[in-house]
Amino acid sequence: MIIIALTGASGIRYGIRLIDVLSSTDIDLTIILSETSRKLLLMEAGADQLDVIPPRAKIYQADQLDASVASGSTKTQGMIICPCSMKTLASIAHGFADNLISRAADCMLKERRKLVLVARETPLNLIQLRNMVAVTEAGGVILPASPGFYARPTSIDDLVDFVVGKTLDQFDIEHDLFLSWDKISKR
Numbered sequence: 001m002i003i004i005a006l007t008g009a010s011g012i013r014y015g016i017r018l019i020d021v022l023s024s025t026d027i028d029l030t031i032i033l034s035e036t037s038r039k040l041l042l043m044e045a046g047a048d049q050l051d052v053i054p055p056r057a058k059i060y061q062a063d064q065l066d067a068s069v070a071s072g073s074t075k076t077q078g079m080i081i082c083p084c085s086m087k088t089l090a091s092i093a094h095g096f097a098d099n100l101i102s103r104a105a106d107c108m109l110k111e112r113r114k115l116v117l118v119a120r121e122t123p124l125n126l127i128q129l130r131n132m133v134a135v136t137e138a139g140g141v142i143l144p145a146s147p148g149f150y151a152r153p154t155s156i157d158d159l160v161d162f163v164v165g166k167t168l169d170q171f172d173i174e175h176d177l178f179l180s181w182d183k184i185s186k187r
Helices: 012-023 035-045 086-093 100-110 126-137 156-169
Strands: 002-006 029-033 058-061 078-084 114-119
Touching (some): 002 035, 012 029, 012 078, 012 156, 078 086, 078 156, 086 126, 100 114, 114 126
Parallel strands (some): 078 114
């Protein structure tokens, strides 16, 4: 099982595409939505949570602290927060587990499981950078939503797929979302 959390940062298309790609695998998904992510689904993608959540996925709202993933005893492959707001980053960096997203992330860190934060903000201030360092030092991975251009993207979808592919790479999940540098450099 992989936990995917969508927070209130702009860039909800990254999370939607990640869910779409992972739903075509045999990996069980648990999805946590913040209140603001539900608003962004409508505002940025014209979608409702029912439009993007696969039927076999477990879904929780961020205020459901009684969910199984609020405990480190629930076995997972890890967690991806995509997109990750700076508020969520700060909560995780300072151990402020006040909702299901930050609590599940706290469990990933304490159990030494994979935690990937697809941070979506620019420019970054010193507090945000220090929070990223704190999460990294605790064992998390900061993966900025910063697409590469060496694969010569021709659409926004290509840019989204690059970031989603890099996220999947963190879990060694095979994909064909973009050509890796080693394949491009052999051309």
